[in-house]
Amino acid sequence: MMDWTDRHCRxxxxxxxxxxxxxxxxxxxxxxxxxxxxxxxGFDAAEHPVALQxxxxxxxxxxxxxxxxxxxxxxxxxxxxxxxxxxxxxxxFGACLMREPDLVAECMAAIGAAVSVPAxxxxxxxxxxxxxxxxxxxxxxxxxxxxxxxxxVHARKAWLKGLSPKENRDIPPLDYAIVHRLKRARPDLTxxxxxxxxxxxxxxxxxxxxGAGASPWDPPLxxxxxxxxxxxxxxxxxxxxxxxxxxxxxxxxxxQAVARYLPYVAAELARGTHLAAMTRHMLGLYHGxxxxxxxxxxxxxxxxxxxxxxxxxxxALAAVREAGARLEAAA
Numbered sequence: 001m002m003d004w005t006d007r008h009c010r011x012x013x014x015x016x017x018x019x020x021x022x023x024x025x026x027x028x029x030x031x032x033x034x035x036x037x038x039x040x041x042g043f044d045a046a047e048h049p050v051a052l053q054x055x056x057x058x059x060x061x062x063x064x065x066x067x068x069x070x071x072x073x074x075x076x077x078x079x080x081x082x083x084x085x086x087x088x089x090x091x092x093f094g095a096c097l098m099r100e101p102d103l104v105a106e107c108m109a110a111i112g113a114a115v116s117v118p119a120x121x122x123x124x125x126x127x128x129x130x131x132x133x134x135x136x137x138x139x140x141x142x143x144x145x146x147x148x149x150x151x152x153v154h155a156r157k158a159w160l161k162g163l164s165p166k167e168n169r170d171i172p173p174l175d176y177a178i179v180h181r182l183k184r185a186r187p188d189l190t191x192x193x194x195x196x197x198x199x200x201x202x203x204x205x206x207x208x209x210x211g212a213g214a215s216p217w218d219p220p221l222x223x224x225x226x227x228x229x230x231x232x233x234x235x236x237x238x239x240x241x242x243x244x245x246x247x248x249x250x251x252x253x254x255x256q257a258v259a260r261y262l263p264y265v266a267a268e269l270a271r272g273t274h275l276a277a278m279t280r281h282m283l284g285l286y287h288g289x290x291x292x293x294x295x296x297x298x299x300x301x302x303x304x305x306x307x308x309x310x311x312x313x314x315x316a317l318a319a320v321r322e323a324g325a326r327l328e329a330a331a
Contacts, residue, residue: 002026002085004231007043008268009281013230014047015260016237016252019245022050023225026080028093029056032065041072044264051076053122055083055093057103059110070115077111079104081123081139084158095158098127098135105142112147122152122194122225125175127160132178140182140189150190152225153179169228176206176217183219192223199229199236200243207244233287254285258317266310275312279303282313291323 002025010022024041031040032054043050052074056062066077081104083094097104104121111119121143126135140151156172163171174196183191197203203224206217230237238252265278279299286292298316302308 002083004281006277006281007047008273008278009231010047010050011044011264012257012261012278012281012285013234013237015257016234017240019241019247020237021076022047023053023078024050024074026053026055026083026094027065029054029058029061029065032068033061037068037072041069043073045073046264048073049075051078051120053078053080054111055080057093057097057100057107059107062107063110063114066111066114066119070117074117076118076120077115078120078122078152079107079111081121082154082158084124084127084160084163095124095127096160098124098130098139098158101135101139101142104139105146108143108148109146118150119148120150120152121148122154124154124156124158125178127158130157132157132175136178136182137185140186144186144189149188150192151182152192152194153182155179155193155195179221180206180217180219183221187219190222192225193221194225194227197224197226197229200226200239204243231281232284234281234285235287235289254289255317255321257285258282258313262310262313265313269309274304275308275310276303279313286320289320289324290327291320294319294323 005023005025010024013020013022027040041052052069052072054062054065054069054077056065062079069077080094081097085094108119108121121139123136123139125132136153143151155174155176155178159172176193179191179193183189193203193206203226206221206224209218209220226236235254235257238254238257241247242249242251265275268278269275280303283296283299286295295316298312298319302312302315
């Protein structure tokens with residue numbers, strides 16, 4: 001989710017769910033150690049719980065970056081062993097590390113020794129011609145021996161030769177079954193599923209015992225991570241606290257999320273943040289609802305103008321409500 005799940009995105013998503021664990025975009029160790037830390041790593045306390053995702057392959061650098069992350073207040077340090085982008089490959093981190101399980105285990109041991117918060121791994125099934133039954137299980141076994149207890153598995157291989165990063169998000173086939181086999185082999189570990197999950201309801205199928213409701217999967221997994229589905233249709237997150245965590249009360253609506261987000265937007269505008277930096281994460285909030293096109297158009301066209309403020313969001317919201325009222329009147 002590089003360039004997507006920045007602090008503004010996370011703050012919007014937090015208005016829809018108070019319980020889901022949010023992740024930063026992947027930050028390289030070089031950026032953390034030598035970049036503008038507050039710009040890269042700063043976040044509002046209201047985002048919690050939030051985890052820091054790192055990219056790198058030098059154990060000492062990862063340990064140093066992890067310590068900085070913990071000092072900033074992040075509640076988990078996650079190592080990305082799944083990103084297939086070109087710049088990740090050239091830097092010897094991300095998905096190419098699936099070929100080096102011993103190095104990943106060494107990196108995780110260094111991170112684990114450096115911090116008191118959980119140190120976790122996000123990985124793929126394997127890369128290129130690797131056999132997932134070997135590459136995934138070997139990586140997990142070696143990292144578990146190094147003290148890792150939580151793994152987030154993107155249930156696709158990454159083809160580093162022949163596919164673009166975008167194609168790697170869609171073309172390699174999903175294999176959810178192998179992730180469940182991993183859980184069966186290592187019931188002591190926390191196994192979280194990622195990849196292609198279109199909704200909270202679809203994720204819950206993998207987290208419920210077989211025979212419970214409509215779930216065909218066994219054994220149940222310990223959690224699920226939504227990526228593109230949550231970003232492109234953030235309103236889906238409004239049901240998370242009820243469906244996943246069993247909290248009473250109605251789901252959070254897009255209108256409620258906007259109302260909660262506006263004070264943050266106003267505060268950021270006063271700090272000099274451009275409106276478009278925040279509204280770009282809101283474009284899909286009304287996906288599939290009356291007025292969604294007007295919402296996107298107003299935010300896209302008006303939000304980039306110099307001096308644009310919260311009135312742009314309010315105008316877009318008024319257009320959505322007007323479209324809803326027209327539809328209700330016609331019915």
